[in-house]
Amino acid sequence: xxxxxxxxxxxxxxxxxxxxxxxxxxxxxxxxxxxxxxxxxxxxxxxxxxxxxxxxxxxxxxxxxxxxxxxxxxxxxxxxxxxxxxxxxxxxxxxxxxxxxxxxxxxxxxxxxxxxxxxxxxxxxxxxxxxxxxxxxxxxxxxxxxxxxxxxxxxxxxxxxxxxxxxxxxxxxxxxxxxxxxxxxxxxxxxxxxxxxxxxxxxxxxxxxxxxxxxxxxxxxxxxxxxxxxxxxxxxxxxxxxxxxxxxxxxxxxxxxxxxxxxxxxxxxxxxxxxxxxxx
Amino acid sequence: xxxxxxxxxxxxxxxxxxxxxxxxxxxxxxxxxxxxxxxxxxxxxxxxxxxxxxxxxxxxxxxxxxxxxxxxxxxxxxxxxxxxxxxxxxxxxxxxxxxxxxxxxxxxxxxxxxxxxxxxxxxxxxxxxxxxxxxxxxxxxxxxxxxxxxxxxxxxxxxxxxxxxxxxxxxxxxxxxxxxxxxxxxxxxxxxxxxxxxxxxxxxxxxxxxxxxxxxxxxxxxxxxxxxxxxxxxxxxxxxxxxxxxxxxxxxxxxxxxxxxxxxxxxxxxxxxxxxxxxxxxxxxxxxxxxxxxxxxxxxxxxxxxxxxxxxxxxxxxxxxxx
Numbered sequence: 211x212x213x214x215x216x217x218x219x220x221x222x223x224x225x226x227x228x229x230x231x232x233x234x235x236x237x238x239x240x241x242x243x244x245x246x247x248x249x250x251x252x253x254x255x256x257x258x259x260x261x262x263x264x265x266x267x268x269x270x271x272x273x274x275x276x277x278x279x280x281x282x283x284x285x286x287x288x289x290x291x292x293x294x295x296x297x298x299x300x301x302x303x304x305x306x307x308x309x310x311x312x313x314x315x316x317x318x319x320x321x322x323x324x325x326x327x328x329x330x331x332x333x334x335x336x337x338x339x340x341x342x343x344x345x346x347x348x349x350x351x352x353x354x355x356x357x358x359x360x361x362x363x364x365x366x367x368x369x370x371x372x373x374x375x376x377x378x379x380x381x382x383x384x385x386x387x388x389x390x391x392x393x394x395x396x397x398x399x400x401x402x403x404x405x406x407x408x409x410x411x412x413x414x415x416x417x418x419x420x421x422x423x424x425x426x427x428x429x430x431x432x433x434x435x436x437x438x439x440x441x442x443x444x445x446x447x448x449x450x451x452x453x454x455x456x457x458x459x460x461x462x463x464x465x466x467x468x469x470x471x472x473x474x475x476x477x478x479x480x481x482x483x484x485x486x487x488x489x490x
Numbered sequence: 491x492x493x494x495x496x497x498x499x500x501x502x503x504x505x506x507x508x509x510x511x512x513x514x515x516x517x518x519x520x521x522x523x524x525x526x527x528x529x530x531x532x533x534x535x536x537x538x539x540x541x542x543x544x545x546x547x548x549x550x551x552x553x554x555x556x557x558x559x560x561x562x563x564x565x566x567x568x569x570x571x572x573x574x575x576x577x578x579x580x581x582x583x584x585x586x587x588x589x590x591x592x593x594x595x596x597x598x599x600x601x602x603x604x605x606x607x608x609x610x611x612x613x614x615x616x617x618x619x620x621x622x623x624x625x626x627x628x629x630x631x632x633x634x635x636x637x638x639x640x641x642x643x644x645x646x647x648x649x650x651x652x653x654x655x656x657x658x659x660x661x662x663x664x665x666x667x668x669x670x671x672x673x674x675x676x677x678x679x680x681x682x683x684x685x686x687x688x689x690x691x692x693x694x695x696x697x698x699x700x701x702x703x704x705x706x707x708x709x710x711x712x713x714x715x716x717x718x719x720x721x722x723x724x725x726x727x728x729x730x731x732x733x734x735x736x737x738x739x740x741x742x743x744x745x746x747x748x749x750x751x752x753x754x755x756x757x758x759x760x761x762x763x764x765x766x767x768x769x770x771x772x773x774x775x776x777x778x779x780x781x782x783x784x785x786x787x788x789x790x791x792x793x794x795x796x797x798x799x800x801x802x803x804x805x806x807x808x809x810x811x812x813x
Contacts, residue, residue, distance in 0.1 A: 235631065325543050427775075439636060465640070471634075
């Protein structure tokens with residue numbers, strides 16, 4: 211009886227899960243398909259699930275209404291620089307906090323942990339003022355510096371520390387007997403073993419930086435310096451109305467590349483997140 | 491974070507193993523030299539992070555306390571000491587209560603919606619069936635879609651003449667103007683955010699569920715325990731550290747919500763979706779009141795601090811540890 215019921219149950223399960231998945235998948239589908247619709251069709255009733263008269267005009271408009279490619283580059287280079295820098299610095303700090311005994315190490319670790327308690331929104335006013343006095347408002351420096359060294363990077367340091375704590379001592383002792391310096395032990399022994407944790411840090415940091423919205427809104431005024439999330443909301447016509455299909459075309463260009471990377475690297479993605487030592 | 495912060499600070503000493511042979515002078519000298527090198531490397535390694543936290547977290551925290559006692563209008567270029575005026579304004583500001591209320595409603599709604607759905611999905615997807623990774627990918631995919639892009643699409647879908655109401659009309663239902671009517675606006679913001687990030691908690695729950703030993707649930711099953719009893723009495727307690735962790739992450743994250751509000755509702759209708767961070771942003775960067783903005787930032791900080799302390803205390807009561 212069990213074997214008879216199983217295939218039917220499996221089909222039922224798949225149908226149920228597919229229905230449940232609709233609100234997760236439909237918006238992305240709607241974004242992509244609507245970005246190829248002429249403006250008249252975008253509010254058609256009944257709604258069309260596939261563009262009837264596909265056009266790439268929204269994409270042309272998205273690229274010409276704003277310096278979109280430049281904004282794309284801004285977002286991309288900021289996210290990459292912050293991600294790589296965070297990986298290096300959080301691995302250094304995480305290693306030292308886990309492995310090296312030096313005076314004040316625990317005190318310094320507590321100072322760093324304060325960063326977990328303070329959402330960056332709390333400090334946005336004084337940070338704006340500080341960067342203003344340094345003449346760095348309307349540059350990318352606040353985004354690069356605060357993301358790499360400030361509160362957002364503490365989670366990365368924490369993840370790295372959690373990994374290095376679990377490294378067997380014997381590995382390092384053997385290396386030390388071979389005369390390796392501490393920095394060399396970190397780089398040549400510990401780092402290669404930390405790939406999964408570094409991967410998790412990279413994913414977290416990239417997504418976080420790529421999605422920043424409050425900070426660019428506060429710090430940046432020139433469209434040439436805008437990042438993508440900020441640029442996406444600026445596609446308005448002369449009357450301040452939203453140009454929906456243009457906005458959706460730009461949103462598609464923002465979302466789809468990351469989505470494609472995710473689909474191909476899905477395994478590492480999910481496993482990386484699952485095994486960050488955050489399991490509790 | 492649970493079970494992680496509370497472990498004894500494991501700082502492994504250089505050469506602290508029994509094999510280091512602390513007796514002989516030559517060994518001793520070598521050890522001292524090693525540890526002196528270690529001290530330098532230690533400071534060098536933590537310096538970027540520590541300096542960053544001092545400059546971008548601790549110093550700004552001290553500054554908001556300082557600004558809190560000043561009236562600082564950036565436009566008028568006035569900066570003067572006003573004592574507790576900003577704090578008094580906080581208590582007489584008729585908008586503060588509704589803003590805190592909206593913040594609480596958003597946080598509670600998000601935590602219940604997100605954790606409930608994440609747990610449900612994790613339980614449903616925690617099986618070895620062909621194609622299960624496909625479904626996991628579907629539910630996780632919004633996490634990697636850019637936040638503002640995701641929010642824009644939902645804003646488009648939720649308009650009066652948008653896709654959701656279009657679909658509703660096809661089945662003969664006249665949908666509300668979701669984002670422009672009081673109760674549905676807050677509901678919409680919560681739902682949009684739940685679907686965006688539920689995948690993260692789902693993955694954390696999944697990995698916790700996979701850590702639940704089969705033998706335990708099977709033994710209970712043989713002893714005649716029903717599925718509900720096994721889930722409530724065995725599975726839930728075993729994954730409680732993860733539930734605590736995801737609760738902390740989700741609550742703190744919910745207090746930081748800004749982009750979704752700015753894109754979907756601009757705090758409206760009225761101020762029904764104006765959460766604390768959005769109000770702080772308006773006061774500081776739209777009305778240029780840095781002093782009062784700092785007071786509001788302090789409120790946000792105190793709330794986060796209190797929540798963390800409360801959760802830390804609760805942890806002792808209901809989190810089950812295997813060891």
